[in-house]
Amino acid sequence: MIPPPARIGTLIDEVETPALLIDLDAYERNLDRMAASVAAFPVRLRPHAKTHKCPIIAQHQVARGAVGVCCQTLGEAEAMVLGGVRNILITNQVVSPGKIRRLVALVKQAEVMVCVDDVANVLQLDAAARSIGVRLPVLVEVDIGQHRCGVEPGVPTFELARQVADRPGLRFAGLHAYHGIAQHVYGLSARVELMEHALGALDETVALLLSRGLVCGLVTGGGTGTYPIEAASGVYTEVQPGSYIFMDADYRRVEGAPALFESALFVLTTVLSRTGSRAVCDAGLKASSIDSGLPQVKDRPEIRYVGASDEHGTLEDGSGSVRVGDPLWLIPGHCDPTVNLYDWYVGIRDDRVEALWPISARGANA
Amino acid sequence: MIPPPARIGTLIDEVETPALLIDLDAYERNLDRMAASVAAFPVRLRPHAKTHKCPIIAQHQVARGAVGVCCQTLGEAEAMVLGGVRNILITNQVVSPGKIRRLVALVKQAEVMVCVDDVANVLQLDAAARSIGVRLPVLVEVDIGQHRCGVEPGVPTFELARQVADRPGLRFAGLHAYHGIAQHVYGLSARVELMEHALGALDETVALLLSRGLVCGLVTGGGTGTYPIEAASGVYTEVQPGSYIFMDADYRRVEGAPALFESALFVLTTVLSRTGSRAVCDAGLKASSIDSGLPQVKDRPEIRYVGASDEHGTLEDGSGSVRVGDPLWLIPGHCDPTVNLYDWYVGIRDDRVEALWPISARGANA
Numbered sequence: 001m002i003p004p005p006a007r008i009g010t011l012i013d014e015v016e017t018p019a020l021l022i023d024l025d026a027y028e029r030n031l032d033r034m035a036a037s038v039a040a041f042p043v044r045l046r047p048h049a050k051t052h053k054c055p056i057i058a059q060h061q062v063a064r065g066a067v068g069v070c071c072q073t074l075g076e077a078e079a080m081v082l083g084g085v086r087n088i089l090i091t092n093q094v095v096s097p098g099k100i101r102r103l104v105a106l107v108k109q110a111e112v113m114v115c116v117d118d119v120a121n122v123l124q125l126d127a128a129a130r131s132i133g134v135r136l137p138v139l140v141e142v143d144i145g146q147h148r149c150g151v152e153p154g155v156p157t158f159e160l161a162r163q164v165a166d167r168p169g170l171r172f173a174g175l176h177a178y179h180g181i182a183q184h185v186y187g188l189s190a191r192v193e194l195m196e197h198a199l200g201a202l203d204e205t206v207a208l209l210l211s212r213g214l215v216c217g218l219v220t221g222g223g224t225g226t227y228p229i230e231a232a233s234g235v236y237t238e239v240q241p242g243s244y245i246f247m248d249a250d251y252r253r254v255e256g257a258p259a260l261f262e263s264a265l266f267v268l269t270t271v272l273s274r275t276g277s278r279a280v281c282d283a284g285l286k287a288s289s290i291d292s293g294l295p296q297v298k299d300r301p302e303i304r305y306v307g308a309s310d311e312h313g314t315l316e317d318g319s320g321s322v323r324v325g326d327p328l329w330l331i332p333g334h335c336d337p338t339v340n341l342y343d344w345y346v347g348i349r350d351d352r353v354e355a356l357w358p359i360s361a362r363g364a365n366a
Numbered sequence: 367m368i369p370p371p372a373r374i375g376t377l378i379d380e381v382e383t384p385a386l387l388i389d390l391d392a393y394e395r396n397l398d399r400m401a402a403s404v405a406a407f408p409v410r411l412r413p414h415a416k417t418h419k420c421p422i423i424a425q426h427q428v429a430r431g432a433v434g435v436c437c438q439t440l441g442e443a444e445a446m447v448l449g450g451v452r453n454i455l456i457t458n459q460v461v462s463p464g465k466i467r468r469l470v471a472l473v474k475q476a477e478v479m480v481c482v483d484d485v486a487n488v489l490q491l492d493a494a495a496r497s498i499g500v501r502l503p504v505l506v507e508v509d510i511g512q513h514r515c516g517v518e519p520g521v522p523t524f525e526l527a528r529q530v531a532d533r534p535g536l537r538f539a540g541l542h543a544y545h546g547i548a549q550h551v552y553g554l555s556a557r558v559e560l561m562e563h564a565l566g567a568l569d570e571t572v573a574l575l576l577s578r579g580l581v582c583g584l585v586t587g588g589g590t591g592t593y594p595i596e597a598a599s600g601v602y603t604e605v606q607p608g609s610y611i612f613m614d615a616d617y618r619r620v621e622g623a624p625a626l627f628e629s630a631l632f633v634l635t636t637v638l639s640r641t642g643s644r645a646v647c648d649a650g651l652k653a654s655s656i657d658s659g660l661p662q663v664k665d666r667p668e669i670r671y672v673g674a675s676d677e678h679g680t681l682e683d684g685s686g687s688v689r690v691g692d693p694l695w696l697i698p699g700h701c702d703p704t705v706n707l708y709d710w711y712v713g714i715r716d717d718r719v720e721a722l723w724p725i726s727a728r729g730a731n732a
Binding site for chain 1: 368371380382383384385416438439441458459461462464465483484486487509513514515516517546636637638639640641644646648651652653655656657674675676677678680690691702703706707708709728729730731732
């Protein structure tokens with residue numbers, strides 16, 4: 001692990017760049033706003049830790065009422081358990097024999113649940129759980145329109161849930177139904193329409209399972225773009241937003257719920273070079289992920305970030321105000337993969353470094 | 367740092383995914399071919415370590431005749447010195463006061479050179495070097511068409527070189543002139559044409575400096591796409607290719623020199639889910655950088671990687687041959703930022719794990 005790019009108590013000017021900053025005031029307001037927002041609905045909050053990969057942040061979420069966290073990989077879940085998080089849903093399939101052994105071992109240390117969408121995987125999980133004498137809680141992943149993992153709503157979901165419920169090493173814990181595409185539909189009415197269709201199919205599926213004797217203890221899903229829709233549906237028992245703590249340039253474009261939250265995550269960069277209206281900073285695509293668009297420059301509307309290479313960002317500065325050595329704050333295009341590039345969060349308040357939090361699940365993708 | 371995803375001596379089936387594999391036979395052939403290729407020209411090889419971020423690989427390059435390595439960041443240079451590399455060119459500007467202190471401290475441990483394109487930076491570097499009694503070798507970065515950092519060829523380059531040569535804490539070591547855009551011009555004749563214009567300007571600049579008493583000890587640049595052009599130019603004394611050791615899907619599209627080299631870097635992934643002709647694997651954009659295009663599936667032409675989300679890759683498999691749990695080898699779209707996502711290389715030979723090399727400069731972007 002790379003050493004931290006700053007020391008506690010120093011002024012922000014002394015932070016080495018590129019560095020990943022959290023504006024602690026904005027971050028704490030985001031935590032509080034989500035807690036208040038979810039409290040208005042009959043659901044619990046289980047934020048997604050794939051965004052932050054940091055047990056310290058997970059603990060802040062739990063302290064404000066979250067029931068636990070979601071993880072996307074087994075490695076993330078292990079890092080969360082090491083960091084004291086007690087309740088984790090892996091919103092993904094775990095299929096290799098080595099990982100299944102790690103998964104059932106983790107169930108001895110914390111409440112850990114996993115998703116399935118394949119009957120052979122159900123049998124593998126059951127055998128591994130029984131072999132070490134644990135009972136693994138399992139959710140069936142339902143494809144409500146994302147078309148990634150998951151089984152079709154209705155009878156296919158019932159049939160797989162029945163398989164889970166019948167295995168002595170497993171406990172059928174409910175349904176996971178996340179519509180990732182809907183999160184980033186910018187217009188609110190188009191997003192609501194997409195979710196209405198998905199919710200109808202899910203509602204009927206929960207009723208079908210109940211009519212055949214299978215109770216869905218949990219129905220979980222939703223992200224920063226849609227969570228009020230799931231929360232108000234009467235179908236979901238939990239919502240899983242992740243990006244709300246930080247926000248990013250892409251989520252800023254999404255109407256509706258995301259507007260409750262502030263940009264709290266920034267890449268601090270330094271201008272390395274300047275020629276005419278062109279300047280170059282030290283944050284390229286190894287410092288800010290460009291999969292959902294280029295970063296934006298905070299509080300300097302005269303400067304545009306126009307191109308990223310591996311270690312350089314190219315800026316257009318019509319005003320001529322930028323100088324070599326100047327610091328700039330960038331709003332990343334996409335927070336999750338940007339976080340995955342760093343080992344440390346540098347928490348800033350009143351222009352000073354107040355916190356250095358290790359991103360202990362960074363790279364824990366296996 | 368995340369633990370390694372494998373143990374030495376095990377079969378490849380036991381490697382946890384996603385994992386970053388090196389096909390050691392192909393990698394060693396690439397090392398040998400570049401050594402032979404450069405030996406045919408009157409230049410030395412200084413491979414770029416931004417590609418691999420690994421001192422063990424740098425040592426393999428030096429053992430085959432490389433004069434040292436290039437780094438793009440000070441953090442990379444520090445990691446290389448820690449790993450025993452004795453001669454490093456930082457092909458970038460170092461401008462913040464804290465980094466300049468680290469840079470001159472590093473000069474006490476190894477031969478470390480840096481680039482400049484700004485006179486104020488020259489004065490800063492000089493003061494820092496003198497304050498601890500070292501003489502820092504400095505190259506002037508010349509913009510030969512990349513339009514990123516660098517000064518214009520001709521008189522502006524001479525003037526900045528004069529400033530460097532006049533400072534008692536600095537030594538004028540020559541010119542750095544890299545044309546990044548040219549590397550990825552797919553057609554050979556278009557690439558040669560672009561470089562001819564650049565070479566003419568650089569040749570005149572070297573002659574101008576010489577006529578005014580400044581000898582360019584080093585003239586360095588070139589990448590995997592263009593290095594034979596620089597090597598044959600009579601102007602350059604060193605070439606800096608990096609990607610040749612691994613190759614990637616984008617460099618496979620480039621005619622000419624890159625065709626000498628084999629794909630040696632792969633992302634090992636596991637199929638998590640399958641529905642109809644769609645399958646989903648565990649390598650998304652946190653496992654394989656998509657800035658230069660999606661990864662390709664090795665040796666399975668019936669399977670196409672068609673979409674990446676954070677932790678998932680979506681595959682189209684018209685043949686229906688893919689099963690949940692199957693391993694696939696992906697050829698990354700772009701090797702450098704993909705390497706920067708991992709802590710370990712898993713070196714494979716004859717289907718066994720032969721080597722685990724830490725990517726010790728991963729994330730060392732500051």
